[in-house]
Amino acid sequence: MLQYYDPNKNSQPGQVIDPRRDYGTPAISIDADETVQLVTLSIDGQEVKMPEGTSIMRAAAHLDINIPRLCATDSLQAFGSCRICLVQIEGRKGFPASCTTQVEEGMIVRTQSQETAKLRRNIMELYISDHPLDCLTCAANGDCQLQDMAGTVGLREVRYGYHGENHLDAVKDESHSYFTFDPAKCIVCSRCVRACEEVQGTFALTIDGRGFESKVSAGQNEAFMDSECVSCGACVQACPTATLMENSVIENGLPEHDVVTTCAYCGVGCAFKAEVRGDQVVGMVPFKGGKANRGHSCVKGRFAFGYSTHKDRITKPMIRNNIDEPWQQASWEEAVEFAANKIKTIQKEYGSDSVGGITSSRCTNEETYLVQKLVRAAFGNNNVDTCARVCHSPTGYGLKTTLGESAGTQTFDSVEKSNVIIVIGANPTDAHPVFASRMKRRLREGAKLIVADPRRIDLVKSPHIDSEHHLNLLPGTNFALLNALAHVIVREGLEDKEFIELRCEDDAFLHWKEFISDPKNSPEAMAQGHWSAGRAHYCSGKTLWKSR
Amino acid sequence: MANIKVYVPRDTTACSLGADSVAVSLQHYFSNNDIDCEVVRSGSRGLYWLEPLIEIETDSGRIAYGPIGPNIIDEFIAAKCWKINKEHWSYLGVVDEIPYLQKQQRVTFARVGVIDPLSLSDYENHFGFSGLKQALDMSGQEIVSQIKDSGLRGRGGAAFPTGIKWQTVLDTESDQKYVVCNADEGDSGTYSDRMLMESDPLCLIEGMTIAGIAVGADKGYIYLRDEYPLAFTVLEEAIVLARNSNFLGENILDSGKNFDLEIRLGAGAYICGEETSMLESLEGKRGEVRPKPPLPAIKGLFGKPTVINNVISLASVAAIIVNGASSYQNYGVNRSRGTLPFQLSGNIKYAGLVEIPFGVTLKDLLYEYGGGSRSGRPLRAVQVGGPLGAYLPESQWDTPLDYEAFTSIDGMLGHGGIVAFDDTVDMSAQARFSMEFCAIESCGKCTPCRIGSVRGVEVIDRIKAGENSVKNKELLLELCDTMVTGSLCAMGGLTPYPVRSALEHFAEDFESGS
Numbered sequence A: 001m002l003q004y005y006d007p008n009k010n011s012q013p014g015q016v017i018d019p020r021r022d023y024g025t026p027a028i029s030i031d032a033d034e035t036v037q038l039v040t041l042s043i044d045g046q047e048v049k050m051p052e053g054t055s056i057m058r059a060a061a062h063l064d065i066n067i068p069r070l071c072a073t074d075s076l077q078a079f080g081s082c083r084i085c086l087v088q089i090e091g092r093k094g095f096p097a098s099c100t101t102q103v104e105e106g107m108i109v110r111t112q113s114q115e116t117a118k119l120r121r122n123i124m125e126l127y128i129s130d131h132p133l134d135c136l137t138c139a140a141n142g143d144c145q146l147q148d149m150a151g152t153v154g155l156r157e158v159r160y161g162y163h164g165e166n167h168l169d170a171v172k173d174e175s176h177s178y179f180t181f182d183p184a185k186c187i188v189c190s191r192c193v194r195a196c197e198e199v200q201g202t203f204a205l206t207i208d209g210r211g212f213e214s215k216v217s218a219g220q221n222e223a224f225m226d227s228e229c230v231s232c233g234a235c236v237q238a239c240p241t242a243t244l245m246e247n248s249v250i251e252n253g254l255p256e257h258d259v260v261t262t263c264a265y266c267g268v269g270c271a272f273k274a275e276v277r278g279d280q281v282v283g284m285v286p287f288k289g290g291k292a293n294r295g296h297s298c299v300k301g302r303f304a305f306g307y308s309t310h311k312d313r314i315t316k317p318m319i320r321n322n323i324d325e326p327w328q329q330a331s332w333e334e335a336v337e338f339a340a341n342k343i344k345t346i347q348k349e350y351g352s353d354s355v356g357g358i359t360s361s362r363c364t365n366e367e368t369y370l371v372q373k374l375v376r377a378a379f380g381n382n383n384v385d386t387c388a389r390v391c392h393s394p395t396g397y398g399l400k401t402t403l404g405e406s407a408g409t410q411t412f413d414s415v416e417k418s419n420v421i422i423v424i425g426a427n428p429t430d431a432h433p434v435f436a437s438r439m440k441r442r443l444r445e446g447a448k449l450i451v452a453d454p455r456r457i458d459l460v461k462s463p464h465i466d467s468e469h470h471l472n473l474l475p476g477t478n479f480a481l482l483n484a485l486a487h488v489i490v491r492e493g494l495e496d497k498e499f500i501e502l503r504c505e506d507d508a509f510l511h512w513k514e515f516i517s518d519p520k521n522s523p524e525a526m527a528q529g530h531w532s533a534g535r536a537h538y539c540s541g542k543t544l545w546k547s548r
Numbered sequence B: 001m002a003n004i005k006v007y008v009p010r011d012t013t014a015c016s017l018g019a020d021s022v023a024v025s026l027q028h029y030f031s032n033n034d035i036d037c038e039v040v041r042s043g044s045r046g047l048y049w050l051e052p053l054i055e056i057e058t059d060s061g062r063i064a065y066g067p068i069g070p071n072i073i074d075e076f077i078a079a080k081c082w083k084i085n086k087e088h089w090s091y092l093g094v095v096d097e098i099p100y101l102q103k104q105q106r107v108t109f110a111r112v113g114v115i116d117p118l119s120l121s122d123y124e125n126h127f128g129f130s131g132l133k134q135a136l137d138m139s140g141q142e143i144v145s146q147i148k149d150s151g152l153r154g155r156g157g158a159a160f161p162t163g164i165k166w167q168t169v170l171d172t173e174s175d176q177k178y179v180v181c182n183a184d185e186g187d188s189g190t191y192s193d194r195m196l197m198e199s200d201p202l203c204l205i206e207g208m209t210i211a212g213i214a215v216g217a218d219k220g221y222i223y224l225r226d227e228y229p230l231a232f233t234v235l236e237e238a239i240v241l242a243r244n245s246n247f248l249g250e251n252i253l254d255s256g257k258n259f260d261l262e263i264r265l266g267a268g269a270y271i272c273g274e275e276t277s278m279l280e281s282l283e284g285k286r287g288e289v290r291p292k293p294p295l296p297a298i299k300g301l302f303g304k305p306t307v308i309n310n311v312i313s314l315a316s317v318a319a320i321i322v323n324g325a326s327s328y329q330n331y332g333v334n335r336s337r338g339t340l341p342f343q344l345s346g347n348i349k350y351a352g353l354v355e356i357p358f359g360v361t362l363k364d365l366l367y368e369y370g371g372g373s374r375s376g377r378p379l380r381a382v383q384v385g386g387p388l389g390a391y392l393p394e395s396q397w398d399t400p401l402d403y404e405a406f407t408s409i410d411g412m413l414g415h416g417g418i419v420a421f422d423d424t425v426d427m428s429a430q431a432r433f434s435m436e437f438c439a440i441e442s443c444g445k446c447t448p449c450r451i452g453s454v455r456g457v458e459v460i461d462r463i464k465a466g467e468n469s470v471k472n473k474e475l476l477l478e479l480c481d482t483m484v485t486g487s488l489c490a491m492g493g494l495t496p497y498p499v500r501s502a503l504e505h506f507a508e509d510f511e512s513g514s
């Protein structure tokens, strides 16, 4: 990939992260070639340089100073509601929240003092005065930020008692098959609401009521299952308490270790932490280090992992000599030797070209690479393919021919920087929900969207998304549309000449230019139906966007 | 006989006392008897114990009668009061000479009660739109500098210098800017915004237009509380009037400058008077406080630079432009310049609007204007500045009405609401009410306010019940500290002030069984 966008390329302080840590607030978004002002400040006597726009909380995290917090997490914009993260800044009155206050040159911050300690303890005391006291039997016991923070701030007593007004009798919502909502444990931090908005873009949740009556509500006080929820699990992941909890964890307990892996469901390739107890997966948590998903996922990867321990799953090699024989379990040595022998025999009898390998489109790139290696190095031929090519050979061919690479020319991250997004013949919210969520985030930030699709796909109009144009063309006319666009670009001299000079072969470009300038490619001609004459190219599943 | 004008206020308070039916009776009488008298619906003078206050135009000024309710109107007509009957019991003489009014310095409220709120000519004959016309010839910076020099500070509560706020918006580059008028007037005991909007709506419209021209905003919103239906009707009509005569809209008075206005109604939440909540509400979201920074002046409505001002702040602007910054600046004391329309209410004899320069003592206001308690019993406590203002005991009534002087006694002038209580008041109940008000009206975002206010009520109840009283008082004070320092906005941050003041100055009311 040439000139692709990589947020980590710009290795400013505070941009490169350890994906297993939570820095409290997101890193500021900067381009690879963008320069940002760095400011130097002191936190608890240590100096740190951070890009402008970074929160004090995040700056502190880079010094390994962990300011207590409840409503902040680095997948969400700072919100400032829990008031646990208050700090002192020299020359400023009061106690600014470190999550919502940005670093400034020469700032001197104190994160711990008697006053902040007392304040945090007193706020925690208020939380716990409206919280069930059943940590020991709670599903989040051991993985609860409320519990952790109560410990961190040194809460020792609740002087208000436990019999004041409270929410302990709030009824659980067990409508969802994958997670449970137990409002009695809710601290109204809005992390779930914000995750559903900011990360997933579904807007299924809100806070209903105000003051002490404020409560999380799915849809309009509906059960989760009846609401607009698409079960992505972002809210569950964001919840710092046991309020939103995976049923698998409620049933089995917390994992004891995790393994980073890739989701096998679709081509997005989301990275996950498979959370494991012994040999049992109890949870799949999207991994922040995943370049495709950056810590988000869809329902499939997140919750539909039952197959991993399903009894029908084949976990041992099996052999049979022909299709009429029953399968026989074998050891790996036996199986590999058997296969190797058979392949060699076939090759001996029918020639070395007589065998090959095909990988599934669900395989990861790494797996496909290994199979290809096996075929080329061991089989000694080039008979290797992947089923993705069956659907995508036109795409691959087209991309290879025009752009030199039969794959996307940009990273998913690049959508964060796009100003105009054109979606043609694709339905990302259904087919690639994780990418769709990232795209929707950018659209909410103000990028323009053009959808060319016969169907009125979700993206055309959904909460806080309104496509600039929906060209509901006839099936099969994508190509005509693109050619017509190209025709106008060329006709009006709008092409990026510098880019063309740098990246295109003169002859090829001139050849194409001549073709596309032909009036029969003009929008006017297309509209009259000339497009159908002899150019039946079916263009599908192709998402195009224009960066910047 | 020449056409005589009879003025009957069209103001929510006057109307609630029957002003509409009084106007209809007069109208009927005049037309049935072919009397050449015209009933004009003016605004209110704000002398509320005299409402409905009827004024008759004469060569020597307007003669006032009051209170003339629907049950008295027949007698009033029979007594030929409309022909000036000095002997009538309700005769008050020339309205401008009523001491309550005469002693005031009505600058912002100069037209209030005087003109027909929906008459452009009335408005223009009283210097209306002169400020706008002048402003159209000035640069944005010139206007902003005038406002800065005038010393005008926000009248919505926080008293932030208006000119500095405008400067920030002026200096922030953007393709779109907004002016938002905060007309949510939720403070208990306040009504100056309502009066101004009902009695002189064009003044607010003019002020907002000047603000827009000054900072480069072409769109304004008035965020009006839903409980003010009359203000809504009047403002809507006034906007149409102004627009039709090109004081609003595109190319205002051929200046090439544009500004237009829209009214948005609130949904009954006190917190939506807090400026960032108000912005959320205007954007169609749940009224929830945003952290600051970013300041709304830099990132406000829909993320754009936004001037947010109270009704009275904006209504003061045109007069400043017309009369010059120094004329406004000459009123007042110290850093509190100009005038403030105080609103007297509660247990007070003469409840009403008193616009005077800063500097007079609270005591003078209570007795010279208010005339002491209505019940005749001694006054005991006064809450100044709305539900978040401290309860002041008599020992503090000598404090001059000055922002800083009030801050120094842990009080605040806020929006100028003054609620008086006599010696039958139970101050622990008032303290409890403050916490309860916060519990009901909190947006629920931050913990000290959301949970703290509920616990506050419970702790006060325990103190009153004599449960561990010493410990619980300590706890209450500590809770107050947590709310003051920990809350995200001034709702939770100021609620403890009335509570602490009650506990400090009226400790005897917190003894169990008291």
Ligand SMILES: Cc1cc2nc3c(=O)[nH]c(=O)nc-3n(C[C@H](O)[C@H](O)[C@H](O)COP(=O)(O)O)c2cc1C
Binding pocket: B153, B154, B155, B156, B157, B158, B159, B160, B162, B182, B183, B184, B185, B186, B187, B270, B271, B272, B273, B274, B275, B276, B308, B309, B310, B311, B313, B314, B489, B490, B491
């Ligand atoms: C809880 C709360 C309620 C408020 N209510 C009002 C209100 O009803 N009207 C108002 O003008 N300002 C109100 N304010 C103050 C506004 O936040 C803001 O400071 C003001 O509108 C700015 O205008 P000004 O500078 O002209 O006063 C309120 C503030 C708080 C914290």
Ligand code: SF4
Binding pocket: A131, A132, A133, A134, A135, A136, A138, A139, A140, A141, A142, A144, A145, A146, A147, A185, A241, A242, A243
């Ligand atoms: S949610 Fe956390 S604090 Fe609450 S009971 Fe469970 S473990 Fe304890």
Ligand code: SF4
Binding pocket: A192, A195, A196, A200, A202, A203, A204, A205, A228, A229, A230, A231, A232, A233, A234, A235, A236
């Ligand atoms: S599971 Fe996803 S879609 Fe459903 S409420 Fe949670 S965040 Fe929203």
Ligand code: SF4
Binding pocket: A185, A186, A187, A188, A189, A190, A191, A192, A193, A216, A238, A239, A240, A241, A243, A244
């Ligand atoms: S459900 Fe969890 S994330 Fe949502 S508000 Fe409650 S505690 Fe916070």
Ligand code: SF4
Binding pocket: B271, B289, B441, B442, B443, B444, B445, B446, B447, B449, B450, B487, B488, B489, B490, B491, B492, B493
């Ligand atoms: S102090 Fe109260 S009203 Fe203000 S943000 Fe916090 S909860 Fe909301």
Ligand code: FES
Binding pocket: A068, A069, A070, A071, A072, A079, A080, A081, A082, A083, A084, A085, A086, A097, A098, A099, A100
């Ligand atoms: S973490 Fe900063 S206020 Fe919650």
Ligand code: FES
Binding pocket: A263, A264, A265, A266, A267, A268, A269, A270, A293, A297, A298, A299, A300, A301, A302, A434
């Ligand atoms: S690819 Fe499966 S969750 Fe994204």
